[in-house]
Amino acid sequence: MAVKIAIQNPFAGQLVAETELSRRIVIAAQNLGWEAIEAHTSSEIKAFQPDFVIALHNNSPKLSECPTYGCMWNPPAFFEGTEKYVKHVLSYDGYLTSSKAIDRWLHHLLYNTPKVFFTAPFYTSCPQNSYQLPQLENLRLAYLGSNWDGLRFQELFEGLDRQDYMEVYGNPAGWRHLNHAYKGAIPYDGASVLRTLNRAGVGLCLHRAEHRQAALPSMRIFEIVASGAIAICGDHPFIQETFGDSVLYIDSDASAAAQVEQISSLMQWIKAHPEDALERSAKAHHIFLKTYALEKLLLNLWPYHQALIQQKGFVAVEENSPRNQLSDQLASVQIILRCGDRTPSELAEALHQISQQTYPLCSVTLVKSTNAPIELDLSPYSLPIHVVEAEPSRYSSSSLWTGLQAIASDYFMVLDPSCCIYPNHIQTLVDLLDRSSLAAAYSGGLSQDSDEELINFYPYNLESFLAFEQHFDLSGLLVKRSLLDTTFLKDPQLNQAEDLCLLLHVIQRTQLLFSYELTYAALPLKSEALRQAMQDWSSEISRLKFIFWHQEFAPGKTLQSIQHYRQEQQQLKAKIEQMRSKLTAITELNSQLQSQLQDSQAKVSAMQTSKFWKLRSAWFKTKRWLRLASTED
Numbered sequence: 001m002a003v004k005i006a007i008q009n010p011f012a013g014q015l016v017a018e019t020e021l022s023r024r025i026v027i028a029a030q031n032l033g034w035e036a037i038e039a040h041t042s043s044e045i046k047a048f049q050p051d052f053v054i055a056l057h058n059n060s061p062k063l064s065e066c067p068t069y070g071c072m073w074n075p076p077a078f079f080e081g082t083e084k085y086v087k088h089v090l091s092y093d094g095y096l097t098s099s100k101a102i103d104r105w106l107h108h109l110l111y112n113t114p115k116v117f118f119t120a121p122f123y124t125s126c127p128q129n130s131y132q133l134p135q136l137e138n139l140r141l142a143y144l145g146s147n148w149d150g151l152r153f154q155e156l157f158e159g160l161d162r163q164d165y166m167e168v169y170g171n172p173a174g175w176r177h178l179n180h181a182y183k184g185a186i187p188y189d190g191a192s193v194l195r196t197l198n199r200a201g202v203g204l205c206l207h208r209a210e211h212r213q214a215a216l217p218s219m220r221i222f223e224i225v226a227s228g229a230i231a232i233c234g235d236h237p238f239i240q241e242t243f244g245d246s247v248l249y250i251d252s253d254a255s256a257a258a259q260v261e262q263i264s265s266l267m268q269w270i271k272a273h274p275e276d277a278l279e280r281s282a283k284a285h286h287i288f289l290k291t292y293a294l295e296k297l298l299l300n301l302w303p304y305h306q307a308l309i310q311q312k313g314f315v316a317v318e319e320n321s322p323r324n325q326l327s328d329q330l331a332s333v334q335i336i337l338r339c340g341d342r343t344p345s346e347l348a349e350a351l352h353q354i355s356q357q358t359y360p361l362c363s364v365t366l367v368k369s370t371n372a373p374i375e376l377d378l379s380p381y382s383l384p385i386h387v388v389e390a391e392p393s394r395y396s397s398s399s400l401w402t403g404l405q406a407i408a409s410d411y412f413m414v415l416d417p418s419c420c421i422y423p424n425h426i427q428t429l430v431d432l433l434d435r436s437s438l439a440a441a442y443s444g445g446l447s448q449d450s451d452e453e454l455i456n457f458y459p460y461n462l463e464s465f466l467a468f469e470q471h472f473d474l475s476g477l478l479v480k481r482s483l484l485d486t487t488f489l490k491d492p493q494l495n496q497a498e499d500l501c502l503l504l505h506v507i508q509r510t511q512l513l514f515s516y517e518l519t520y521a522a523l524p525l526k527s528e529a530l531r532q533a534m535q536d537w538s539s540e541i542s543r544l545k546f547i548f549w550h551q552e553f554a555p556g557k558t559l560q561s562i563q564h565y566r567q568e569q570q571q572l573k574a575k576i577e578q579m580r581s582k583l584t585a586i587t588e589l590n591s592q593l594q595s596q597l598q599d600s601q602a603k604v605s606a607m608q609t610s611k612f613w614k615l616r617s618a619w620f621k622t623k624r625w626l627r628l629a630s631t632e633d
Helices: 017-031 042-048 083-091 100-110 154-160 192-200 209-213 219-227 237-246 256-272 274-292 294-311 344-355 397-405 425-434 462-466 498-509 527-535 541-547 559-608 611-625
Strands: 004-008 035-039 052-055 068-072 094-097 119-121 140-144 166-169 182-184 201-205 230-234 248-250 333-338 362-369 385-390 411-415 440-447 477-480 513-522
Touching (some): 004 017, 017 035, 017 219, 068 100, 083 100, 094 100, 119 294, 140 192, 154 166, 154 256, 192 201, 192 219, 201 219, 201 256, 219 230, 219 274, 230 237, 230 256, 248 256, 256 274, 274 294, 333 344, 333 397, 397 498, 411 425, 425 440, 462 498, 462 559, 477 498, 498 541, 541 559
Parallel strands (some): 004 052, 052 068, 068 094, 094 119, 140 201, 201 230, 230 248, 333 411
Antiparallel strands (some): 440 477
């Protein structure tokens, strides 16, 4: 069976490096006999069902149940101050890195978490190819780039724009400041870039200071040496250590004018010493082919992948062992599934997800109303399914609490059929709780709406939870049965918010442990709507205020105190925003007045230097000398 991989590119179709790199990885995978596609959305990944996903940029998180390995090829300085992008990094199952500095950054981010992951070497390289002599007859210097971050190296390129050997390719939006050197965009097909470089004969490789500090190489160095062209590079730790004297260097810290002179001198040296230059390019290509060709990197990644899917429960441990042979060794998990108003197809999908769990000791407690038939054949599912009947009640909470009262396993969870749990969901949370003294654990989820954003992906914070700023679906939570004391098992008699009531019972009894894993998908809950409903004393949700009336969840922390504190914070924040708006308006008015004053002063100054003003001044002096001046003067 062929290996299948998906390349997750959040910039699919755009003229950026990730689009070209995605195509190169697909070509390399196909060279190995693997199947590979570029994917942009979760639905594309799910339809392909790859063995694993390579996420090219942390602009998007893990998007499916498939093992997903994030490419850490950007300096942390670019994203570490943005919570969203850090959460995206945390959602990946493993990390593809090309710098020890990135390995250390990941260590600091993850070593104090329970997350299981790997880091594996991987580079923005090219598929393997045969060495081709560069064309040195009409020597040119080629540079490829999109300039996504603005006018990068503007002064340098404006200097190079005046050199007759310079050729620049890439997204036209990034090169409007050049008059001569820009030659257009190149098709991002995995081959045209290399042909362009080989035809030019020499390629230019530059790095921002952040890349140099993190010793992160860009794809420029790999595509230049893979093409056979001679590389002129700004000094860079990775390039110097890896390619040594097989490439030529300029001083990255020199002025732009000095760098242009250095580049021109190197172009002259290549013309004067073609044999030495070709020897360097052949040596650089050999280094690329030996260690950095994408085929080698993909093959090196495969053992990391195989180990990880065992460690993280992507495949069942002891898959051939019957469940009953493992019952003495493993904790049992009971999943409450409420029939309610769910359609047979929704229930069937939920049962299918449970049956696909890699954790072997799962059972289902199916709660239905008395005398209400189950319009679904349960026999196809290889699961112990216990049907319990909820007595007729006008409270929607009765169904859930009937399920809770039937729990006899070590752990339990409540699955909403509108959610989708990934195959390693229960295995992940059981492993976590087996290693912990806490009694409940949860994973993060992926939004099932069109935004494809992470939901509930953060460490547990009691105050945020009690303020309804942090709220997660019951499907993401696994709880020890030991929490189900007599009080907990009483039906709260609610017609709304019974799930929230259950969560409040849990956090009143234990802290929650976050897995730092993405193991389910759900529709995001609207926290603002919950807060507004809680403030409406006539709403059903406000009854939670009575159920937990001034009861502490931690010393000094109650629903009332936290809600009141957050309300005061919001009011204070609103006042601060009003003051900022007023200050902005005053600043703008002051700026306008200053501008008007300067205009007036300029007009007076202009008048004072005019011939009319000089004649006027002379006339008044004459009048004063003749003693004809009036009070109007």
